[in-house]
Amino acid sequence: MSVIKYDVRRGAYYDSVVLMQLQRGLIGLAGVLDAGVVMATPANRDLLAANNLLPNSINASPDDMLIVVKAENDPSATEAMNQIDVLLARRRSSVSQDFRPRSLNAAAKQLPEANWVLVSVPGRYAANVAREALEFGKHVFLYSDNVSLEDEIALKKTAREKGLLVMGPDCGTAIINGIGLGFANHVRRGPIGLVGASGTGLQAVTTHIHNLGGGISHAIGTGGRDLKSEVGAITAHQALDLLARDSETEIIVLISKPPAPDVATKLLAAAKLTGKPVVIDFLGYPPPARKIGNLHFATSLIEAAAMATQSVGVRNSDSENQPLPILNYYLRGLFSGGTLAYETMLGLQATLPSLYSNVAITENQNLKDPLHSECHTIIDLGDEFFMVGRLHPMIDNDLRIRRMRQEAADPEVGIILLDIVLGEGSHVDPASELAPVIKEVHNQKIEVVAIVIGTDDDPQNLQSQIEKLKEAGAIVFRSVTEAVNYISMRLGQNVKNDFPPVNLEQLKQPFAAINLGLESFYESLTSQGAQAIHVDWRPPAGGNEKLAALLTKMKK
């Protein structure tokens, strides 16, 4: 019968490489069946239990190292326990660096050209290390997780003020000037620049681009929470701005899990104004269309890579890359078709804030009173609300004509959007009834955009309907997608960056960095030919939190 023995090392700091190496060392000993070496967090204790490695009674806190050995018999278990200190002592750094500075300060003096600091120390220490790096004027690649949202926001706000980037926390990857940071694939250099919230998403897309024959200028990680409302995509906005200014970047790819809607709208509005094709894959975000102006929406990581690679060398038309002058007025869409109204909402919400409707997609788009528009508004006039004892607006134009006049009387309105659905059952000549009002509205300097849905075989005569609408002054499109494309380019926020730009020249200098935490990241940098220095970082007071608090108090 097997025997389990354990040891608890109280309140001492061991990095995760030490834990792994000790565990492997123990498993390699004669007579040992299995072993677990972990910080005694609830999750890790559960994991030990799942592997039948949890001793019955155990007194250990999350700050303690827990060492468990399962052996064939008692002597083997005892012998293994005796080997712990030997194995811990045998653990030797593989870092070949001659002199190992003990602090960021010392490292910065040793390698003054280092503009970057890689932080992969345990989460509870990471924010302080990152803060120190920002104070030294360095960009931060923050691999550590278990960093609080509050710390993330504070760090990013500080960084933004200084024109510095904080990539992370929980940022797994980045490629700066050809050098991979953290986890990163070896990819060709080229004209595609990426901004990615998450690690493996960015790795997958850069890898796919390389495999498709394309190349990468820079790939900037932001951490998974950057696109939450609370953080407001600080790093993503900085990165987008940086790649927009970078002459080597021709195409930008933006990857993330679904961002908060308000954050998405602002980020897409900023992307719209970059003047470069931007491929977007917000995983799980309903794409408003394949393409809105210079924004191209992908539905998967591999498709994002394919779209970016295909766009290389394809000169986009000026009209795509040079956004129309932003019209600082409101849109009012008056629809007879519910689904057409809905698809319009879907398209517009991507880049248009303050959008309201009686066919709202999100709750905050709900129009309080369907009879009165607010800001940008899309109304489905065929909604049940309007339909009791009344003919459908596709048969009877009265309601829509009255509403057009109502909207035109609002001095904040700049565009009125209509759908005109032809075919059996519909009004025999809607254009003739609508044209006089369109003319009237058009004369008030309001653009009228009409989406005409119909075929050349429809009873109304498609061509003459279109002609009548155009003669009255309407801009006519034949699908929602085209109309949304036009309006999205015409309206929206004129996003001005209210932060100091990140220095582009610094980004292009030979990469040099200071590394704190995982030694393998240091090794990876040097193997790629980058200049790097590894700090022999230890937590304050050796990880003893009470002592650390005391030390902090004494310093004051």
Next chain:
Amino acid sequence: MSVIKYDVRRGAYYDSVVLMQLQRGLIGLAGVLDAGVVMATPANRDLLAANNLLPNSINASPDDMLIVVKAENDPSATEAMNQIDVLLARRRSSVSQDFRPRSLNAAAKQLPEANWVLVSVPGRYAANVAREALEFGKHVFLYSDNVSLEDEIALKKTAREKGLLVMGPDCGTAIINGIGLGFANHVRRGPIGLVGASGTGLQAVTTHIHNLGGGISHAIGTGGRDLKSEVGAITAHQALDLLARDSETEIIVLISKPPAPDVATKLLAAAKLTGKPVVIDFLGYPPPARKIGNLHFATSLIEAAAMATQSVGVRNSDSENQPLPILNYYLRGLFSGGTLAYETMLGLQATLPSLYSNVAITENQNLKDPLHSECHTIIDLGDEFFMVGRLHPMIDNDLRIRRMRQEAADPEVGIILLDIVLGEGSHVDPASELAPVIKEVHNQKIEVVAIVIGTDDDPQNLQSQIEKLKEAGAIVFRSVTEAVNYISMRLGQNVKNDFPPVNLEQLKQPFAAINLGLESFYESLTSQGAQAIHVDWRPPAGGNEKLAALLTKMKK
């Protein structure tokens, strides 16, 4: 100064054409500035108010007709009020039918070949009329809105039992055997069959297909609520089954506002088994990919049309259209990459029910305990939960190896899915560590699927990594999309239709219908060459609800 006068006609039924014609008649009178003729619902009263047509004090219920006239002076207003009955009498039916039956029963006897009943009577009467039509064994096109959800469910359940379709309520359009019902465009006949929840979505796509040179077999409307959980897509499932059996339909297009997730999963599972390419545009539903097996996901109505038109004549490979035999076991995905896990969830949730994860997309996918899988489970082992004092699973394979063994011990597991992310920072040879466990698991008749993310330039040697995994028995893909495609075809529900099929031959017979409600729908049918009969429908007891209730009581 203008004068407003009004009249209230209590509790009498007037159809909406009468209301419109009376309003137009009044506006056409000398000295009349504006007029409103509406049922006095709160919405309509608000609309009158918005047009400055609401009298100050007014006593009218939603069942009353409210007639308001705004005239230049008192004599004009008075004269207009005197003309009301004259104008109401002048209203003449444009229906040229010799004999106008007063009931559905009489109409059915007059045109026994009519398999279809079009119902556009006011909402509160519509359910009863539709119920009667089903009793006569007719399919129902239910244009009426303001029909309760309960009535819709009851009608559809009755219809399904009888192998009949209820399209609607609030179904604006359909094309059956070349004849447009309700609002419908004149389109070429061809091999594309459509199922659409909403009216104008279906009109837009059929129109776009025609304009792109394609043609339509049938377009079946379901009403906007069919894909809600409560209704469970009864009509959409029937329609999908019908088009799957229809030899003239080569490609199926499915259009809807975003369905309830459970409904979407079942409907897509059914679509998967049709053996025909199915183009899906669930507006606002995040597409899992461009393509999963025979399912093609569009991001806009015009793109759905383009995808369907382009698919015509393109012979799909057998492997696409012949679904793999469904493996009746569970999937366990053990990921090192959070975004890769998330993209996998996004892809699988489209067709896989009972899916759980620690990176859940919807709340009901939340895995209670990350240490124990349930049904189909996707775990991100790089999640913060697992990461305190532990190396990332991209560096240390220990956690994943233990979990693979744990999953393999579960007799319900059929597939284990892994991601292997190569590159800088990652383990130097993950395949060698994983291969023995893959072999072990594979020998237990469990499929191992591996997604390898890496480039030919990565330090691990991509090709040898892939070879080692394949030799151990893994099926290797190079992107999440390919792996999701494979697993989606391999797993899932074997949806068996548990309802009697709708008679396909009846669908192909020359179209003949009975129309109740809007006369224009009758005219439209006859102008298209269909056989039709218009019922001179009147509400029970002339719309007097108290009297109607009394009559119903007496009949019992």
